[in-house]
Amino acid sequence: MKSLEELKKLREESIKNLEMRNTEKNIRVVVGMATCGIAAGARPVLNTLVEEVAMRNLNDVQVAQTGCIGMCTLEPIVEIYEPDKEKVTYINVNSDKAKRIVAEHIVNGNIVREFTIGASDN
Amino acid sequence: MQKGLCVKEKENEFRRLKEFIESKKETQGIMMQTLQEAQNIFGYLPIEVQKFIADETGIPLAEVYGVVTFYTQFSVTPKGKHKIGVCLGTACYVKGAQLILDKLSKELGINVGATTEDNLFTLEATRCLGCCGLAPVMMIDDEVYGKLETKQIPEIIAKYRG
Amino acid sequence: MAIYRSHVLVCGGTGCTSSKSVLIKERFEEKIKEINLDKEIQVVLTGCFGLCEQGPIVIVYPEGTFYSKMSLDRVDEIVSEHLNKGRIVKKYVYHETDEDTEKVKALADIDFYKKQKRVALRNCGVINPENINEYIARDGYLALGKVLTEMTPEEVIKLVKDSGLKGRGGAGFSTGMKWSFAAPNKADQKYVICNADEGDPGAFMDRSVLEGDPHAVLEAMAISGYAIGATKGFIYVRAEYPIAVHRLEIAIEQAKDLGLLGKNLFGSDFDFDVEIRLGAGAFVCGEETALMQSIEGYRGMSRNKPPFPAVKGLWGKPTIINNVETLANVPQIIINGPEWFKSFGTEKSPGTKVFALGGKINNTGLVEVPMGTTLREVIYDIGGGCPNGRAFKAVQTGGPSGGCLVKDHLDTEIDYDNLTALGSMMGSGGMIVMDEDNCMVDIARFFLDFTVDESCGKCTPCREGTKRMLEILDKISEGKGTMEDLDRLENLAQTIKDTALCGLGQTAPNPVLSTIRYFKDEYLAHIVDKTCPAGVCKKLLKYNITADCKGCTKCARICPVGAITGKVKELHVIDQNKCIKCGACMDACSFHAIIRK
Numbered sequence: 001m002k003s004l005e006e007l008k009k010l011r012e013e014s015i016k017n018l019e020m021r022n023t024e025k026n027i028r029v030v031v032g033m034a035t036c037g038i039a040a041g042a043r044p045v046l047n048t049l050v051e052e053v054a055m056r057n058l059n060d061v062q063v064a065q066t067g068c069i070g071m072c073t074l075e076p077i078v079e080i081y082e083p084d085k086e087k088v089t090y091i092n093v094n095s096d097k098a099k100r101i102v103a104e105h106i107v108n109g110n111i112v113r114e115f116t117i118g119a120s121d122n
Numbered sequence: 123m124q125k126g127l128c129v130k131e132k133e134n135e136f137r138r139l140k141e142f143i144e145s146k147k148e149t150q151g152i153m154m155q156t157l158q159e160a161q162n163i164f165g166y167l168p169i170e171v172q173k174f175i176a177d178e179t180g181i182p183l184a185e186v187y188g189v190v191t192f193y194t195q196f197s198v199t200p201k202g203k204h205k206i207g208v209c210l211g212t213a214c215y216v217k218g219a220q221l222i223l224d225k226l227s228k229e230l231g232i233n234v235g236a237t238t239e240d241n242l243f244t245l246e247a248t249r250c251l252g253c254c255g256l257a258p259v260m261m262i263d264d265e266v267y268g269k270l271e272t273k274q275i276p277e278i279i280a281k282y283r284g
Numbered sequence: 285m286a287i288y289r290s291h292v293l294v295c296g297g298t299g300c301t302s303s304k305s306v307l308i309k310e311r312f313e314e315k316i317k318e319i320n321l322d323k324e325i326q327v328v329l330t331g332c333f334g335l336c337e338q339g340p341i342v343i344v345y346p347e348g349t350f351y352s353k354m355s356l357d358r359v360d361e362i363v364s365e366h367l368n369k370g371r372i373v374k375k376y377v378y379h380e381t382d383e384d385t386e387k388v389k390a391l392a393d394i395d396f397y398k399k400q401k402r403v404a405l406r407n408c409g410v411i412n413p414e415n416i417n418e419y420i421a422r423d424g425y426l427a428l429g430k431v432l433t434e435m436t437p438e439e440v441i442k443l444v445k446d447s448g449l450k451g452r453g454g455a456g457f458s459t460g461m462k463w464s465f466a467a468p469n470k471a472d473q474k475y476v477i478c479n480a481d482e483g484d485p486g487a488f489m490d491r492s493v494l495e496g497d498p499h500a501v502l503e504a505m506a507i508s509g510y511a512i513g514a515t516k517g518f519i520y521v522r523a524e525y526p527i528a529v530h531r532l533e534i535a536i537e538q539a540k541d542l543g544l545l546g547k548n549l550f551g552s553d554f555d556f557d558v559e560i561r562l563g564a565g566a567f568v569c570g571e572e573t574a575l576m577q578s579i580e581g582y583r584g585m586s587r588n589k590p591p592f593p594a595v596k597g598l599w600g601k602p603t604i605i606n607n608v609e610t611l612a613n614v615p616q617i618i619i620n621g622p623e624w625f626k627s628f629g630t631e632k633s634p635g636t637k638v639f640a641l642g643g644k645i646n647n648t649g650l651v652e653v654p655m656g657t658t659l660r661e662v663i664y665d666i667g668g669g670c671p672n673g674r675a676f677k678a679v680q681t682g683g684p685s686g687g688c689l690v691k692d693h694l695d696t697e698i699d700y701d702n703l704t705a706l707g708s709m710m711g712s713g714g715m716i717v718m719d720e721d722n723c724m725v726d727i728a729r730f731f732l733d734f735t736v737d738e739s740c741g742k743c744t745p746c747r748e749g750t751k752r753m754l755e756i757l758d759k760i761s762e763g764k765g766t767m768e769d770l771d772r773l774e775n776l777a778q779t780i781k782d783t784a785l786c787g788l789g790q791t792a793p794n795p796v797l798s799t800i801r802y803f804k805d806e807y808l809a810h811i812v813d814k815t816c817p818a819g820v821c822k823k824l825l826k827y828n829i830t831a832d833c834k835g836c837t838k839c840a841r842i843c844p845v846g847a848i849t850g851k852v853k854e855l856h857v858i859d860q861n862k863c864i865k866c867g868a869c870m871d872a873c874s875f876h877a878i879i880r881k
Contacts, residue, residue, distance in 0.1 A: 017421070
């Protein structure tokens with residue numbers, strides 16, 4: 001270790017992995033991972049979300065899995081909970097959609113209407 | 123008095139100890155480490171081993187003997203095949219460790235600190251093992267038995283008698 | 285670096301390891317691999333979570349789900365349900381986190397953790413102690429970097445002094461002052477020593493720090509080395525702590541690889557190396573002068589001070605000796621500043637203190653609270669009180685050097701001065717709770733037996749005096765004591781306190797004096813009434829057969845001295861004159877018809 005900068009760089013690299021163990025986050029992204037969700041391809045979606053969040057250093061976002069959300073035909077389902085806002089439910093999500101959800105919704109605050117459950121009703 | 127150790131039979135062991143001492147020539151204060159290593163090699167520290175250490179290090183035998191007998195972890199007598207250590211830390215004690223120790227002593231027919239005649243068990247009272255959440259605790263070799271009741275003792279011992 | 289979507293943290297502290305947590309970790313890895321999730325889920329062995337009573341403990345992130353009392357079958361279910369399908373297995377979640385059925389409570393909201401403030405233990409149970417990167421991610425070695433690149437040794441000492449940090453090993457001496465005594469002494473070599481010879485029975489905070497956050501200790505040692513001008517450090521660890529030693533070895537290796545120990549740290553001209561030295565089971569080696577004797581390879585016997593180690597220490601060179609928990613605070617103080625540290629605790633005792641809660645208490649484990657927290661908060665709010673509805677009787681603090689505190693003291697704010705004023709002491713932070721089933725004469729005898737055994741034998745008051753005290757206590761607990769014995773005991777205790785050479789002897793009478801002070805009635809019961817109210821002192825006990833006896837004759841057959849008589853299907857009787865109080869009959873009775881009183 002030759003300088004403080006070198007240490008700080010190593011710290012930045014190491015910190016991403018540990019962010020997972022911080023439970024005090026405001027935004028929760030939840031992926032339905034019951035048998036139905038997994039069969040419909042929820043696993044790559046979950047992994048994409050985890051990677052995107054880590055890559056962009058979104059330290060206030062927790063990506064978690066949950067059981068069956070109850071609408072098996074619409075899986076993979078991703079729900080986003082933000083404080084003082086209504087829950088947003090995305091359906092039929094895949095990896096590409098997941099990337100857009102992170103970029104547009106979580107980073108920029110614009111809900112990706114076309115992927116939401118509301119959009120499919122219309 | 124314990125039986126003497128046959129130096130010839132233990133040639134390999136003495137060679138290992140000699141190598142260890144030579145590897146530490148440059149280190150200050152190697153007495154404790156040397157004794158720990160010797161006890162690892164021989165299982166205990168008979169007078170022959172102490173003499174050997176004194177000769178190799180140039181430390182007077184009286185001093186070696188003094189250190190060996192000061193620290194409870196060094197033993198000048200051989201130990202049984204299985205070492206039973208009952209934790210007598212405060213947390214274990216207030217939860218009845220003394221009763222466990224008494225029961226073991228009765229079950230094995232030996233006093234604390236002694237070894238059974240068949241050389242199978244050595245019974246010892248140890249200092250706090252640090253797993254106070256499991257009090258009262260005993261260790262047989264590397265196995266930890268927690269939340270003990272006196273009733274369980276005969277069964278546990280029987281396992282080791284095989 | 286790979287990013288995992290979930291982390292499974294398995295406690296690898298000594299308590300949980302004793303209940304096979306390593307096998308649990310392996311089972312997790314195996315099961316996760318079976319369903320091909322090993323690239324997505326990371327299994328980590330951490331240091332102690334503190335709630336040892338509930339071990340083995342597992343925490344699953346990102347949810348922070350707290351699973352307690354784990355077993356191998358439970359692992360299988362958690363892997364297939366929680367990790368694979370996202371359904372938290374509620375029935376295995378620590379009961380207190382599961383009160384409301386919808387959402388599992390976060391760890392920080394559990395009563396056990398709510399009142400805690402983790403400074404020394406901040407990384408225990410959070411990081412993998414065998415991975416230096418995880419320590420660095422938690423600001424590790426930043427303090428060392430800051431000290432070496434931005435501060436002079438004088439500034440470091442001033443900062444530590446300003447923080448008011450006191451030694452957590454027992455005596456409570458100002459850490460900054462200690463450093464300042466050693467700094468100006470000129471010598472070709474100076475040493476820093478980390479005292480990890482944690483000998484107080486029932487105290488295991490130092491071990492937990494070493495096991496859970498070894499790098500914090502190494503970093504702090506390097507900082508103290510820079511402050512006083514020492515380039516060599518020794519960690520003196522009890523040989524009874526194999527896991528701690530193993531983790532320290534790994535930590536030293538990793539720090540050397542990254543150049544965080546060794547030559548020219550952070551591009552400065554400061555070199556620092558650390559070596560581990562093992563103890564061999566001698567309590568007195570926790571005393572600093574005895575400890576140095578032991579490192580040098582002699583019998584661990586203490587010597588007179590002065591000269592203090594800061595002047596003449598290890599091999600005659602200026603040396604400072606700090607306890608593990610003290611050191612674990614240092615990097616935090618450097619990073620956050622003395623004001624931050626002083627924002628916890630009381631004016632005279634700033635910061636936090638780790639306590640090892642044990643004995644008759646529901647939540648056995650390790651807790652860290654700000655100084656000034658009351659005993660009641662620690663024992664009841666965090667510790668959950670005494671189990672099985674038994675009444676709290678006393679809490680013993682400070683180990684063999686401390687004393688007992690009673691119900692009336694529960695609202696005492698814990699700090700160095702308050703505990704000393706009540707006849708106990710902070711010590712290293714053992715807190716053993718006792719209930720009505722514990723006999724205080726027996727407890728005093730227990731501690732004295734410990735000091736008699738551990739006295740190094742150098743000075744007469746400690747070698748002979750404690751032995752005489754023990755003999756008197758033995759007499760009392762056998763029902764042969766007299767009132768004069770009690771006076772003699774107090775007299776002797778005072779003499780030993782005044783004349784013993786080192787801290788071990790000077791404090792050895794404390795458990796006796798404090799129990800006489802607060803439980804004189806129990807001593808009197810043993811001396812005058814010849815009874816042991818708690819039913820512990822063997823010689824004063826009587827075994828009796830109650831009306832529940834079915835006359836099965838089992839007890840009569842097992843009694844080694846033939847003290848039990850009675851006909852088949854009739855009530856049996858024990859001849860008290862013959863009974864040797866071995867308890868064999870009580871163990872043998874299938875009807876719980878034999879009582880000890």
